[in-house]
Structures are given as C-alpha cells and as structure tokens.
Amino acid sequence: MRVxxxxxxxxxxxRVVPAFLAAGCTVRAGARDPASLRRFWWHERVETAEVDVTDARTLPPSLEEVDVVVYLVHGMRSAHFRQVDPAAARQVRRAVDASSATRMVYVSGFVPAGDPGELSDHLRSRWEVEEELCRSSRPVTTLRAGIVLGSGSTSFEVLGQLGGRLPVTVVPGWLHTKVEPIAVVDLVAAVLGAVFSDLPTRSFDVGCGRALRYPDLLRLYGRITGMPRAQLTLPRIPSTVVGKVGSWVCDVPSATLTALIESLRHDMIARDARWRGSLVPATYRPSTVERALQRAVLPVDPAVPPEERDPMGPLPGDPDWAVAAAEARRYSARGIPPRRRRPPG
Incomplete structure (x- = not known):
C-alpha cells in the first residue's frame, strides 16, 4: 500500500510516517518544501513530493499510484486560515476524486455539540475542512482529537510552557472547561487503523477516556514534572489578554497560540469511544494522561538511534520552540526555573 x-x-x-513504514507501507511524504523533510531520521526511507494544498498544480503528481491519503494540514499560523483551509480542502478533495486513491483520513479537532457558528475560528475551520473532504466520492475517515500529548506537540508545549515558566499560573474564570487529551502514540494507532479499514465515510472522537478541567491538567503537569504552581483565578480576564500574555510566556508561534486559547472556551471531550473496536481492537487501552506526560519528559539517551526512541519524547526534527520537556527535566534535576528563550513568532 502506498500512503x-x-x-x-x-x-x-x-510520528505517523515511521509507523506506516513499520507497518510495511510505501510512504510518500508530502510537504510544501520537500527539503524541510531532511531533518527527520526517516527521510531517506520515504518518497518525497512537493504538496502545496493552496496550489492545485502540485496535487496530481503527488497522487500518482497512491492508495490512501492522510490529510494533516492546519493553517493556524495564517491570519486568514478560515478562508484558506476550506479552499485548500476543496482542491485536495477534487484531486483525490480524480486519482487512484481509494480512501482519505483526516485528523481534525473535537466538534462540541451545538451550532457550528458558535465555535471558535480554529474549531470551525477544522469542521469546515471535514465537511468539504467528506463530499469526496471516496470514503473519508475523520479522527477528531483534542489536546495531543507528546514532546513537540503544540498543545503539549502550550501546557508545559504556560504551566512551568511562571511562579503563579493565572487562570481566566472561563477556563474551567473540560479537556480530554490523547497521547500521540494512540492517535497514530487510530490513524493506522483508519487507513487499513474498509469503513464508509464516518467520524470518530479519539481520546484517552478521561476528561478533566484545564486547571486540573495544569496541576497534574506540575506534579508529574516537579514544578507545582499556585493558581490565581481572574474572573473577567478576556481571551485576547490571555493570548497576549501567553505569547509573552511561550515560544509557540503567537497566531497558533491565540487560536488554541480561544478554542479552550469549549469542552474538548470525546462524546463516545467508538474508535476502540472500530479502528483498533476493543481491548486496546490508550495511555493515561499521567503516563503520557511521564513519557513525554523522560530523559533521552543520545546513544539510542532516533528510530528506536520513544515517539512520545523529543526526536530530531521537532520544532525549535518545542522545549517544554527539556525544561521540565532540567528543572526537576537541578531546581533551576525554566526561562523563555526567544520572542514569539
């Protein structure tokens, strides 16, 4: 199978690419700049293709002799992602319909119940992309996930950098919504299950099975990393102020951070657990939040080749601003408070 x-x-x-390689698939890795893929250890084991989802001309060549398409594009760094993302999905859907591909898999975000018009821009964009892709003549499996835990994940970095860099964590009064994280290894297992399935077009909520409020998740991170922080609740602080403070504290790109914070106004929890039994065996047990956080901050042995390391931890090719795991280990070992490294992007 070529993916x-x-x-x-x-x-x-x-993290998905090496899992497909391990499963015996031929992998074609698509990126706007194929040269950017050279930073990953698996680069020489895959086919590479220039894929710019905003440029329809790049799509047909990348889809030649492809069996399944996995779509992982989210344009939160652009100020116009609400317009760009659905348009890009439309071009991809049309190209897939004209290709040899027999299935698509899309990783999206939780879609809270209610009027889609009331969703944050981030969540509404992902819902609109899902709606567009599902117009395909090919079956489309959508995996809706919330916070993805693992060193290098944007949501993990926000959690770790917000939760570890200030002596007191300021919590807006509205930030008591529920979240249900998932370890990246479990999300990868769901993606593989979707690719090898023969299901009709369908969406699945994927989570760890435990929902907790965001301030409790911050406390849990502090306890596991040895960086407990007092919390100060400010009832009327607006999300725009939270976004600006977060941009000052975090190395995560500011546009991405703002979009994620706005989404935390909604409960981000799975409505069912149908993915277990449909995409993975019913006996599959996803990682607990505690275990996922522990694995994300474990020390890395540089003598171990990247392909043998825990994908929950840091790997070559992770973003330069993905520093939460290293800061947690440094603080835990020496009692040195983590510091911010650079201005927000």
Whole structure:
C-alpha cells in the first residue's frame, strides 16, 4: 500500500510516517518544501513530493499510484486560515476524486455539540475542512482529537510552557472547561487503523477516556514534572489578554497560540469511544494522561538511534520552540526555573 501523508513535516506527520513504514507501507511524504523533510531520521526511507494544498498544480503528481491519503494540514499560523483551509480542502478533495486513491483520513479537532457558528475560528475551520473532504466520492475517515500529548506537540508545549515558566499560573474564570487529551502514540494507532479499514465515510472522537478541567491538567503537569504552581483565578480576564500574555510566556508561534486559547472556551471531550473496536481492537487501552506526560519528559539517551526512541519524547526534527520537556527535566534535576528563550513568532 502506498500512503500519501500531506503535512508530513508537522508534529503528527513526523510520528505517523515511521509507523506506516513499520507497518510495511510505501510512504510518500508530502510537504510544501520537500527539503524541510531532511531533518527527520526517516527521510531517506520515504518518497518525497512537493504538496502545496493552496496550489492545485502540485496535487496530481503527488497522487500518482497512491492508495490512501492522510490529510494533516492546519493553517493556524495564517491570519486568514478560515478562508484558506476550506479552499485548500476543496482542491485536495477534487484531486483525490480524480486519482487512484481509494480512501482519505483526516485528523481534525473535537466538534462540541451545538451550532457550528458558535465555535471558535480554529474549531470551525477544522469542521469546515471535514465537511468539504467528506463530499469526496471516496470514503473519508475523520479522527477528531483534542489536546495531543507528546514532546513537540503544540498543545503539549502550550501546557508545559504556560504551566512551568511562571511562579503563579493565572487562570481566566472561563477556563474551567473540560479537556480530554490523547497521547500521540494512540492517535497514530487510530490513524493506522483508519487507513487499513474498509469503513464508509464516518467520524470518530479519539481520546484517552478521561476528561478533566484545564486547571486540573495544569496541576497534574506540575506534579508529574516537579514544578507545582499556585493558581490565581481572574474572573473577567478576556481571551485576547490571555493570548497576549501567553505569547509573552511561550515560544509557540503567537497566531497558533491565540487560536488554541480561544478554542479552550469549549469542552474538548470525546462524546463516545467508538474508535476502540472500530479502528483498533476493543481491548486496546490508550495511555493515561499521567503516563503520557511521564513519557513525554523522560530523559533521552543520545546513544539510542532516533528510530528506536520513544515517539512520545523529543526526536530530531521537532520544532525549535518545542522545549517544554527539556525544561521540565532540567528543572526537576537541578531546581533551576525554566526561562523563555526567544520572542514569539
């Protein structure tokens, strides 16, 4: 089976590609700049393709002799992602319909119940992309996930950098919504299950099975990493202020951080656990939140080749701003408070 991974240079893509290789698939890694893939250890084991989802001309060549397409593109760094993302999905859907591909898999975000018009821009964009892709004549499996835990994940970095860099964590009064994380290794297992399935077009909520409030998740991170922080609740602080403070504290790109924070106004939890039994065996047990956080911050032995390391931990090719795991280990070992490294991008 030949799998085209669109967005292979992103965090989930960097963990999905080696899983497909291990499963015996031929992998075509698609990225806007194929040269950017050279930073990953698996680069020489895959086919590479220039895939710019905003440029329809790049799509037909990348889809030649492809069996399944995995779509992992989210344009939160652009100020116009609400317009760009659905348009890009439309071009991909049309190209897939004209290709040899027999299936698509899309990794999206949780879609809370209610009027889609009331969703944050981030979540509404992902819902609109899902709606567009599902117009395909090919079966489309959508995996809806919330916070993805693992060193290098944007949501893990936000959690770790917000939760570890200030002596007191300021919590807005509205930030008591529920979240249900998932370890990246479990999300990867769901992606593989979807690719090898013969299901009709369908969406699945994928989570760890435990929902907790975001302030409790911050406390749990502090306890596991040895960086407990007092929390101060400010009832009326607006999300725009939270975004600006977060941009000052975090190395995560500011546009991405703002979009993620706005989404935390919604409960981000799975409505069912149908993915277990449909995409993975019913006996599959996803990692607990505690275990996922522990694995994400474990020390890395540089003598171990990257292909043998735990994908929950840091790997070559992770973003330069992915520093939460290293800061947690440094603080835990020496009692040195983590510091911010650079201005927000």
């Amino acid at each position: 085209l991974v669109i967005g292979a240079s992103g965090y989930v893509g960097s």
